[in-house]
Amino acid sequence: KQEVTQIPAALSVPEGENLVLNCSFTDSAIYNLQWFRQDPGKGLTSLLLIQSSQREQTSGRLNASLDKSSGRSTLYIAASQPGDSATYLCAVRDSNSGYALNFGKGTSLLVTP
């Protein structure tokens, strides 16, 4: 069974810093990996989706990388802002389990002014 782990569980940084969130998964047979943002008490906002054949995706200040063979992904946030404060979830779609996503527990990010 696929297990998705996110490190660290929580992170606090001052505004302007660059930061990296980590995600690892146990089964490398994946279709894609997706990073989401979740604000307190809210639903999910998709940030980046990386297909299994891709190495990275970029959107604005966000860059996500994927190393499928080692079961790792990172989300890089450049020049962090207080508005980036949220929980970031990593989710993997396996090759052999339909469309369902396997989520990590998330990294709670706080960016202080």
Place this chain on the structure above:
Amino acid sequence: GAVVSQHPSRVICKSGTSVKIECRSLDFQATTMFWYRQFPKKSLMLMATSNEGSKATYEQGVEKDKFLINHASLTLSTLTVTSAHPEDSSFYICSATILAGGKTDTQYFGPGTRLTVL
């Protein structure tokens, strides 16, 4: 972009009552919808996969008689928590998929429903 709504956003009910949560895809047709639940500081856990016009597929450990799922149309799926108890209190989130074939399919998530059972 594709929008998924959920109703209600928040519900408080007494123990023993049933609660229905709706998930709608507003501007696209979704043949498949998913229901997740999330406990505080925990990850989202898939409960069931709902396909339009057929019975839902439940994950191991999820009671299908307690969590009734109906997917009667391409834009609406409902989750009914029957005889709710305090341990059913959770954040329920649905997602919907636009089936374009294969790896590019994307799930769009609703805003979630906070259920509190007293």
